[in-house]
Amino acid sequence: MQLVSKSQLPMLPQKRPHPDSKSKPPPLPEAEQKIYTSIKSKQSMGIWTADIKRETGLPNTVVTKALKSLQNKNLIKDVVNVHNRAKKMFMAVEFEPSREISGGSWYTDGKLDTELINALKRVCLRYIAEHKVTTMEEISRSIEASRVLNVPCSMQQLLEIVRTLVLDKEIEEFRSKGAGEFARVPSGKTCYRISRGKVGTEAGYLASVPCGVCPRISECTPDGVISPKTCVYYNKWLNLDF
């Protein structure tokens, strides 16, 4: 008896369709088809439930039932809109939510991944502090080589992190002059170093007195109900509560 592989056997007619066969799925009921068409047309932007009802003109119960059915058939998925996490939004499964909906690479389920961002900031800051002057490429290479992160991080993402450090005045951004402390960086290239002095962290003159940060400053008048004489913030600031 010669053993043959399954593939050598002639194909026999099937009594029931195979679950993996590529035959067309059964047509959707009218309501589901209408809703599915509406959702698919929005592509990666998705559509709110309320907008589906308005576009299709179908009653509430029909829409709700249809959406559940479509989800079970794996034709649509619900996505979180970063601008309004409470509202339900749907999208065809073959699309990925656009940046406008998802919020971008730093968002997961509509929430900003602050933990990842802060971790990356600490790592970048540590590298920049260890080196007098450094470039974006050096930061990226160093982080990749150190394998401190268990998630992949693109150069673009690292650039976004470094930009926030500049805005926070933790680091300074320069164009290299190609000489002095910038000698090893080609002239004109953007580079970074730790901020010198107390930039951005020293309290200003106005911020150092209660009036500077007072939420009621616009209501404060010399002889009014809110005045320097009666001000509770002043009394607390000077420990004059006696």
Next chain:
Amino acid sequence: MISQDGVNLAVCVITAHFGDLVAKVCSCLLKRGSLSLQEIVRTTEFSNSQVKNCLLVLIQHNCVQAFSVPRGGAGGATKTVTQYMALFDNILHRMRFSKFLAIVKGDLGVQCETLLQGILGYGRLTFDQLMVRATSKQSEGSSCNVDVLRKNFSKLVHGHYVERCPRPEPFIAPSEEAAPARKRSSKIIHFVLQFREEILSLEQQVVIAASLTDAERFSEIPNTGTDASVTEDKQDVTVGDKQIPFGEDQRKFESTELDEETEATISETEVLWRANFQKFVFCLKKKVCVAKVRSRKGLDAGVVLEAIIESSEQECDSSKIYGFKASMDSILEKVRGKPDGISMTLELVRGILEDLDCSSHTEDCNVYYTIELQCITESCRKDEVESLILTKYGKEAFRIFGLLNRKGSPVETDQISDFTLVDKKVAQQVLYNLWKDDFLSMQKVSVEGTGQRRENFLWKLNKKSSWNLVLNHLYHAALNLNQKITHVVEQEHEALLSEEKLKHLKNSRTILELSLLKLDDAIMIFHDF
């Protein structure tokens, strides 16, 4: 245009120094602009003599300037009317007298400081009056050396700390008459700024018209030569080192000498002197800029900046509108004259000058460096506002504000959130709060996309109005500090206070007074520098 907060602060200062009557007249001028005597009488409902006395006090203390304007009368006749204008800047300078005195004490010593104290206290004095004051202050048994006084006074004049008082009542012609003619006369002066003509406000025109030239302002009192000896022998007259033959020449010489003596007497008894606020503002500006550079770029950078400013003062004209220019040699000399600069090399100094963004050029084989303090003072203003935003609204707001400051153009909400990595909801709230408090302007834009219509918001930092907003907050805070100080002083005088409470109140007053001095530095950064 002075804001209400600025007016309130100025009135508070005048009230504290001169009382309610004078303050009411001053308030009237600050709120309504320049007025004639009769207009002030009508507005304040004071008597003629009361208003006159108040104006005299304000003029004496350089808080008001009088000027004449033509006014059309009945029947087409034009008459000259005297109007009075409050000088807001000079009123606020009254809060800074202790700083001015400290500057002079540091530069010229205690004796000059005492002389300046007299001038500041009385507003304006003749040299004679200064001497009388100095003599009366001397303790019994010690004599007041007039020559020493004269010498110290000369130092103040030579250092431009004091100046001759401006013209008491300059004539201001209407602008339609003045513009076509563009004549220069002793009374009507048209200000041309670096070959451009600016449209000046009435206050600016009055101040310029009243001003003397630099040569006149700082013209020292002539020395009558106290060591001159005139012998009885009419054959040969010796005056100082000169030997003058008797006769016509001698008579001519004697009459010239008399004129000089008369001139000196007039200078001592009739010429009024006052503090030159411009100089003090400049000294404080220099101090703030050097401190800022020191904190940002290190001690060495502070030394170099100070050196370039001081070299520039010696080498060039004093009107530093567009920058301080000095040669490398003079900068180096100044740097090495300072304790922290002795060991600084040429290379280091050159590097720091480049780091300070000084422009350089070569002139007659010498390298010159020029620096503009405007960049440094603008940086001070930016830091002050950012510090306020950080303390009042939080770190996210600080980051967003920094981004909008850099961009300078409107930015959409999502873009702001993406760039600053601030959660979109949080960013929206922060932007709304900043907009509500007038730091930002907002623009709504409708956008069509994939069949949906969305509203986007664009946000922009309007620097000028934000900076004005902060300045008004500073005025308001300074007013509040003044009032709190008054309140604490009243509490100190209450009876039946325990020693501990009294000590606590005194400490509180010290904190408030120091805070007011610091806050005043910020007011100068936004208003005077």
